Amino acid sequence: MTRFAPSPTGYLHLGHVVNAIYVWGVARAFGGRVVLRVEDHDRIRSRREYELALLEDLAWLGFEPDTGLAPLLRQSDAPARYEAALADLGRTHHVYACECSRKEIGGERYDGSCRDRRLDALPGRGIRVRLGPEEECFTDALLGPLEQVPAEQCGDLLVRDRDGHWTYQFAVTVDDLQQGITLVIRGADLVSSTGRQLALARMMGRTTAPVYLHHPLIRDARGEKLSKSAGDTGVRELRAAGVSAPEVIGTAASLAGLTDHRGALRASEVGTLFEP
Numbered sequence: 086m087t088r089f090a091p092s093p094t095g096y097l098h099l100g101h102v103v104n105a106i107y108v109w110g111v112a113r114a115f116g117g118r119v120v121l122r123v124e125d126h127d128r129i130r131s132r133r134e135y136e137l138a139l140l141e142d143l144a145w146l147g148f149e150p151d152t153g154l155a156p157l158l159r160q161s162d163a164p165a166r167y168e169a170a171l172a173d174l175g176r177t178h179h180v181y182a183c184e185c186s187r188k189e190i191g192g193e194r195y196d197g198s199c200r201d202r203r204l205d206a207l208p209g210r211g212i213r214v215r216l217g218p219e220e221e222c223f224t225d226a227l228l229g230p231l232e233q234v235p236a237e238q239c240g241d242l243l244v245r246d247r248d249g250h251w252t253y254q255f256a257v258t259v260d261d262l263q264q265g266i267t268l269v270i271r272g273a274d275l276v277s278s279t280g281r282q283l284a285l286a287r288m289m290g291r292t293t294a295p296v297y298l299h300h301p302l303i304r305d306a307r308g309e310k311l312s313k314s315a316g317d318t319g320v321r322e323l324r325a326a327g328v329s330a331p332e333v334i335g336t337a338a339s340l341a342g343l344t345d346h347r348g349a350l351r352a353s354e355v356g357t358l359f360e361p
C-alpha cells in the first residue's frame with residue numbers, strides 16, 4: 086500500500102504530477118494499491134478551496150485512488166487519533182513540554198534544554214519526544230543505502246508546535262502506521278526526514294518499516310523548485326490553455342527523465358514506465 090499525500094496549500098503543478106506518476110506507476114507495475122491522504126496538518130496555510138481544486142485536477146488527470154475518496158482521509162479531521170498516539174508514546178518514551186521559540190532554537194537542531202524541566206503542557210508550549218543517539222540505516226529504492234542520525238539532525242523531535250498544531254513528522258508517521266502504508270514515494274527534498282520517521286515509527290511500536298523511494302524533483306528554467314515558482318507549470322493553467330490530461334502527464338514524465346520524448350501518456354499507462 087502506498088499513498089499520494091498532497092498538502093492543500095496551493096494548486097496542483099507538474100511537480101505533483103511527477104509524484105503521482107511515480108506513486109501510481111510503481112503501484113501498478115508491482116501490484117500495489119494507492120490511498121489518497123490530504124496532508125492539511127498545517128492549519129495556517131491549508132485551504133479548503135485548494136483541496137477541492139487538487140481533487141478535481143487529480144480526477145481530470147485520471148489518477149484514481151484505489152481506496153476511493155469516501156471517506157476522504159484528511160489529517161485535520163481526526164485530531165483524536167494524534168492525541169491517542171501521543172498518549173501511547175508517552176507511556177513508553179520521554180515526552181515533554183518545551184517553551185523554546187523557533188528564534189531561541191536558532192537552527193534546525195534543538196539542544197534539549199527543556200528536557201528535564203518538567204514543564205506542564207500548557208497552551209503556548211510545544212511537545213517533544215526524546216530521541217536516542219541511534220543511527221538510522223535504510224535502503225532507498227532509488228538512492229540506495231543511506232544513514233542518518235536524527236538526534237544530530239534535529240535534536241528531540243517536535244510532535245506538536247507551540248500553536249497546538251501537530252508537526253508534519255508526527256502526523257505523517259502516525260498516518261503511515263495506521264493506514265498500513267508499506268511504500269512511501271515522495272520527492273527527494275524529504276529524504277532527510279526519513280530517519281526521524283523511522284525512529285518515531287519504531288518508538289510507536291511499528292515492527293516493519295516502510296520501504297522508501299525518493300525521486301528527483303523537477304525544476305523550472307531558473308533551477309527553482311517548482312512549488313516555489315508559479316505560472317506555466319500549474320495544472321489549472323495548462324488545462325485552461327487547452328492542454329489535454331495525457332499531454333500534461335507526458336510532459337511531467339519527460340521533465341522527470343522518465344521518458345525521452347514529450348508524447349502523451351495516459352494515467353492508466355504510467356505503470357509501463359516502471360515495469361521490471
Ligand SMILES: [Zn+2]
Nearest residue numbers: 183184185199
Ligand atoms: Zn525547550
